[in-house]
Amino acid sequence: MAVESSGWVTMGDVAERAGVSKITVSRVLRAPDKVREETRDRVRAAIADLGYVPDEAAGGLSSRRSRIVGAVISTLAGSTFASTVDGLGARLRQNGHQLLLAGTDYSSAKEADAVAAMLGRRPDGLVLTSTSHTEDARRTLAASRVPVVEIWELPAEPIGYAVGFSNHDAGAAMARHLLATGRRRPAFVGTAGEGDRRGRLRYEGFAEALAQTGTTDARAAAPSAGTHTARGARGLAAVLERWPDTDAVFCASDALALGALSEAGRRGLRVPDDIAIAGFGDFEFAGEFGLGLTTVRIPGIRIGETAAQLILDVNAGIRPDSRSIDVGFEVVERSTT
Amino acid sequence: MAVESSGWVTMGDVAERAGVSKITVSRVLRAPDKVREETRDRVRAAIADLGYVPDEAAGGLSSRRSRIVGAVISTLAGSTFASTVDGLGARLRQNGHQLLLAGTDYSSAKEADAVAAMLGRRPDGLVLTSTSHTEDARRTLAASRVPVVEIWELPAEPIGYAVGFSNHDAGAAMARHLLATGRRRPAFVGTAGEGDRRGRLRYEGFAEALAQTGTTDARAAAPSAGTHTARGARGLAAVLERWPDTDAVFCASDALALGALSEAGRRGLRVPDDIAIAGFGDFEFAGEFGLGLTTVRIPGIRIGETAAQLILDVNAGIRPDSRSIDVGFEVVERSTT
DNA sequence: GTTGCTGATGTTATCGGTAACATCCGTCAT
């Protein structure tokens, strides 16, 4: 493996060494069967000898396909989107694409910046975890004609496509589960702030399901600062202070539920005997050998994979049947309810 | 905002509309003070009118700076590296760079693939969470002259630079903590498999510190399949079966510790009275309002930020004092020890 | 023997920017 002293090995270097022209090298890489076997071998040998790595940026400029997909994620911390990003990246790489990542800390302004920056790479697709965008971002995206997939939610009017589930229905399903296990005075604990959109949807579904059984007092708390576990603890405290007879708490995330669990312990409340606690997300720590927490499982990896596939398909000219794909959810009953 | 019917707005379109040449538009973007104010305003108006977004790939091709940094991460699931990636991405974006991400599932072969794919983007830097690479990857990286930063560990001979901490010392520190709180027969629970390199380092430090006090029987278990919490539970079970008088367990990650905690509960063991349990990583769920787990805190965000800064510095011609940056760690004492 | 076709390879132009050098013009010192 030899490398030119000044910079990178180019396709021209490979061509010269193999005694062919650049385009033949290009063909060996993109369409090997258009090249005679002997020539092909010679070119491949030259590639290996020189340690040549094709410049994707140059190729993309010329072919107008960047083979990059951008993902704009609210946050990576908190493990909510981690598996989705994993799934997305894995499926993309299988298909020769790469993943460009940006975090927004749940800020629409940062999202708009990130979107603009990503468009500068002329991505083959864009994945957004948020569904609330600045007007500017929305316009820019629409004008760009890049396939856009919004995930983890199913907006009524997606910009392009959507892959997710109904947060509303998930909340309702959990309410029904709590009712089915005999609870009659359940409360909701969520978080305030920019990230609470989906929590609110879950709450609405939850409250509606309760209302159908005549339970109309909408018990809820949404602490606004600190870690999620701390908010969960404070949320439970707030709920119990205002409605001391609360017999179940549905938390908008497993992290909140853990906080509630620890607060319950501090207060000497037995779970689930004195109070039932349920979470959302089925994070690893919620599982059988962890907290044993009743929660809602979301197929995070599948959301990522599906979003990736959608983008690949659209670019291959395959129109999906629907602009919205519902991956569903599942209430997982464990020992805290 | 108008967009040409066929594809993207180019710098030429902007130039035409503003009545200047392409290079003037380029200057307005890269070096505004070299352009007269009036001209600058006209160009900026044209950019806004047309919704122009510069093509970074084209710019990079010409300027030979891609403004992309690649990160090859063992896994995103499990929240170990999430904050590091967050920190990395944030610092990079502040400086106009973008983050290309790939996951390897702890496979060196996938790592080699990912590295090759990333080099195709001619990145301004590369960050690797692993320190065990295929010979091929190592050669390719060395030949590429791209600044490489290995993180979360401090290898004796980094490829380029390293940002991390001593896993060995962290293990030793935890051993000393357990001894200081009166434990005399501590065991270690890790995981088997490709990802256990760092766990082994922690174990070695742990065992050495114990040996210094005369405790020479190296108690350890490393279950190999299932979720981390399940392995933690099985690990504790294995340790207790073989050494029933074990009075403390140091787990190679907080997830394992949670599993051990749940297993202890199942066996009616009181923590910390009957057995002390410590973890590693200080994941959110370990905190005060969560498990209250004694653990080792790693400045994950700072590792990411530091790695990013290192790459930016090196590209700006600033040579760092040392090829290895130790960000340290901290034993956090909570209620499980 | 010419035509037409196929397979293998090459030539030229182009993608959308930036670097380097060139030009133009006004101002100021001599």
Added chain:
DNA sequence: ATGACGGATGTTACCGATAACATCAGCAAC
């Protein structure tokens, strides 16, 4: 008046690949 200089802007070439078209040899069909 003249030349030097510096600020503002333009021209040309090039980054490293691919698309589109061109070429050429070999061979079958008439």
